[in-house]
Amino acid sequence: MLDAAVLCFWAQGYEATSVKTLVERTGITAASLYNAFGDKRAIYQRALDHYVEAGIADRIRRCAELPPRRAIEMFFEEILARSLADPERKGCLLVNTALDVAPHDPACRQAVAEVLTRIEAFFLKCAAAGQADGTIPRSLPAETLACHLLGVLMGVRVLARVRPERALLEGVVAPALAQLRSESAMTET
16 A cells, blocks of 8 residues: 555655545545545655655665675665666655655655665765775765765756766766775776
């Protein structure tokens, strides 16, 4: 049921998704929807939470098991693949929420900010660990790298909605990943 709700909101946005559409797509009655979640806003929040846990949090968990620099690279490889394989140009539900819903909804803005903080913390942990083990250069503080990577991620996800072109998206990511390579790592490849 939540998967169907995610797809509705993701493809159409919060405002354009009616309760009638949710009923049609989920296959449950309006009364059951309201009993289970309350109102459309609560359904949206649950759908967003489900999207974050099934996608973003899962990606962070899987990538965190890799060596630090490779974790960041794999994170972006998956983002690029996902962005380029989106024929409907839905983009990222989290980014869509940040742009469409969060400006008018303080609770939603807080929820988006918390997820962005989780992503930034993942980048920070990887950057700091990579700097500690010598696989990521110390030319920029780990905190600065994490902020930069978060900005690159957001830029890629927004660009993918209107220009899902491999060369463009890879061109945005490549300089950020190049900052993660030490001189010794660059000569090894």
